[in-house]
Amino acid sequence: MTSFRIDGGTLIDRNDVRRFTFNGEVLTGFGGDTVASSLLANGKQLVGRSFKYHRPRGILTAGAAEPNALLTIGRDGRRDPNTRATMAELFDGLEARSQNCWPNVNFDIGAANGLLGPLLGAGFYYKTFMWPAAFWEKVYEPLIRKAAGLGRASYDPDPGYYEKCWAHCDLLVIGAGPAGLAAALTAGRAGVRVIIADEGVQLGGGLIAEGSPVGGKPADAVLADIIGELHALSNVEIKKRTTVFAAYDDQVFGAVERVQKHLPEGEINPHRAMERLWRIVARQVVLATGAEERPIVFGGNDRPGVMMAGAMRTYLNAYGVAPGKRVALFANNSQAYQTALDLEVRGIEVAAIIDPRTCPNIDYDGKARLIAGAMVRDTAGRKAIKSITVRHDDGRDEVIAVDALGVSGGYSPIVHLACHRGGKPVWSDAHVGFMPPENTDGMTPCGAVAGKAGIADCFADGGVAAVKALAELGVMGEAASLPGVEQTAETVDHIQPVWHVASTKGKAFVDFQNDVAASDITLAMREGYDHVELAKRYTTNGMATDQGKTSNVNAIGILAENKGVSPGEIGTTTFRPFYTPVSFGALVGASKGMDFQPVRKSPLHGWAGRNGAKFVETGLWYRSSWFPKDGETFWRDSVDREVNTVRTKVGICDVSTLGKIEIFGADAAEFLNRVYCNAFLKLPVGKARYGIMLREDGFVYDDGTTSCLGGNHYFMTTTTALAAGVLTHLEFCAQVLWPELDVRLASATDQWAQMAIAGPRSREVLSKIIDDDISNEAFPFLAAREVSMFGGRLKGRLFRISFSGELAYEIAVPAGYGESVADAVMAAGEEFGITPYGTETLGVMRIEKGHVTHAEINGTVTPADLGMGRMVSAKKDDFIGRVMNLREGLVDPDRPALVGIKPKSPSDKFATGSHILNPGEDVSLANDQGYVTSMCHSPTLGHAIGLALVKNGPKRHGEEVVIWNGLAGTTVTGILCNPAFVDPENEKLHA
């Protein structure tokens, strides 16, 4: 294997030899290399296959715009597909693989697609895979999916840690080339807080690859001085390996910092982020993102060995890599001549410079043969370029043998961040490119993105931009200058636009990554898709992972040329974040695994765990769902036992997850009266009341109890699911609807451990730990007040309320005391046979009692639908939902309403969600009578029971119906009944 490594290279360290593999082959490079530079140094021009035609492709650029050299790097959970070889730093042990080729990059079966080229043009998929429709799912889609896509994501979890951060600064400088460095120096010296971010490994941009001295000093020495000063300024924060990928509203910028992606496995610190997602808030911004060199569209322009002229210069000067042994350049501008000079200085033969301009008028004094007024029309070579065909201005063709071709079609300012907030770039004939929008509020473009060229001009412009930004901040600044550099009069290079070489023979590519050729764009035009946004989608030009960084302007140019208008008239497609792809890891940050969302644990979680609870996730909460005992193998065994124990003895259940809201204020009673549909004005101190809250549209929102604990002090409980929603709703009512009321709200859900003690022996159990008299006379049903516990050592809040239908209490104690109080209740209840019970038993007992939850309160029911129509106050002037609750459709007597349901034959079962039909009627929407909202096995009754919302249900108790389960295809005969299956007279409650 020939080495292309030559002398020099400002970025590499030749003492630091690094071994890596490429498609299994062991190769070496140096510290400071990218994967791309080390592959080129090893003579690997062919690195991948193209997306559609599987054509051999090489490395085109030396930066973020790379469309071809996408590799899969790493293995297992650290495998990153579609990594640009030009951005990936080489580390010892790195594993890189080509993509989109099978069985390998050198012999690829899919390359047969190349022979089908004429068939696979723009719109091919739209036209071919249209019919028959039945073929879509079985034939076409799997076929397209197999052919499409680039690298494959790993199925293994990424072991790396990722994080998200905010940063704030006075001035954000995006890009650290000459312009950005000058801006950062200028602002840094003025004392404001500066962040300078650059996607590269080193600051410097164009200075890194500059082969010529700057102001009489070597460019790398000049750069070192600047970086040294920036490091010394404590108000300047330097962010390397950091891509600012988006400009959001209010001067917030998204950036991703690659913290440890460049390290070998053994050197990765597991406690440091692999990547860090930044949101940077900047008062002012200097945009110094530079310009992207454009390819030229000519036959065979995608052959490995064809490279951007500027990239050649970077590989030469920064990495000490020769692009070839005999190189030609094809350029329509003068900057590319610098590449020719630098190549010649390193002893590389420049065979020819092909310049379409008839009078290039440049001061090039090198040895290369200059062919003016000519174009490259084709290239030859199988997996690498062997020769080019030049069409002279007299129409004559000449074949020149080369092993590399540098191309430069002009420069496209990298305007993305100036356009993310909706600005449209402006075409400039002078620069032959789209410039940043004129009004970039708070953002000052400078350097190459503003159309400047050359180190001196860009540096000077950066200083000026910073002075302007500082003035906006009210700070005086003086533009930094490069020592020894005389500011010359600004000259604009005369660039001759070449959008498409007309004499092209072979396939001429516009978008390398999506394999869009010039002929595809003209085809799109012929078929009527000549608007830039339509042409993009019809041809997929610019829709690949590189988002058309090297292709969009050429596509616009070709459209313009064919329509005979200026590219400015065609305009660009919309610029949207992200500038370059951002890893899912960075976007996810720390939110993965158990950190995907917060975990809420009740203050009694530990107690429940010690008692053997099985937990269930309900929203963020982990609730105890049942407590298996020895010998119980099936959840129903435990639940049946728990229900029977509570109904005959006593049980304890954690109800801490219910929402709890403290309500204070002179108008608290009036406030409650307005948010509940039932009356609350006269709730006495020491009493709890069940309340129903409506939405303003008249439907039930939530239910719960509210207790009056003092004159201006109330305590509300909500359902677990709507704890946050109810608080937000109450805040809206208090702050927006009735700000004149004196009422204050505070969430207390997490402050209290609350447990239900239910069952006929519950009073006896609680009497052992509560000091106060809690006899039925002293503490009747719905009593609610503070009680003394454990001989005055603790105060708790006791409520005589019951969800189970048994004699029951709820006791609330400060959260930290929860576990010891629950332990004390268990100890006190031991002699009565107490059992802990969970949400499953809670659910069974409430169904047995006909109590509703959000299975019934489903957003479409009124209080009347739930059998609580009489609770809705007819006396109150106003409450939330009063007016809309009286609407015609909401008071229709035929509305589905709450009813109990049981199977006619006690051994039959039925499922929640089953629909109710009248016997003998067809299954149809018109015949639908309602549906089962909840069901369970009732251990008390010994058969299945359920609740249902059925048309006119309350008047149909005893009626026989059909319970139809469409999913299982079964029907069961059921009987409608009173929803209170157990103790309908409420005798147990009041015992």
Next chain:
Amino acid sequence: MSSLVKCPHCGLRPREEFTIRGEVATPRPDAGADEALWFDHVYLRDNPRGEHREYWHHSGGCRRWLVLTRNTLTHETSDVVDASTLKLGERA
């Protein structure tokens, strides 16, 4: 849409701390008001191109309801006030 919101109580805070309820509807009618007023209040919302007033709740901050005036076209936020001022005026 705004990335940062200037809460009158907490200062400049990230959008993620806020919950948006939607357009500031017509004022809540009196209980005895015409049904049409109630329908308008409960159901009818505009979706303007341009200036738009919305309820934003500083749910991850001071928990006050705010009225935010923003331009749906330019994304410019021109005003943020405590929502109680709708009814109380400057007394709030």
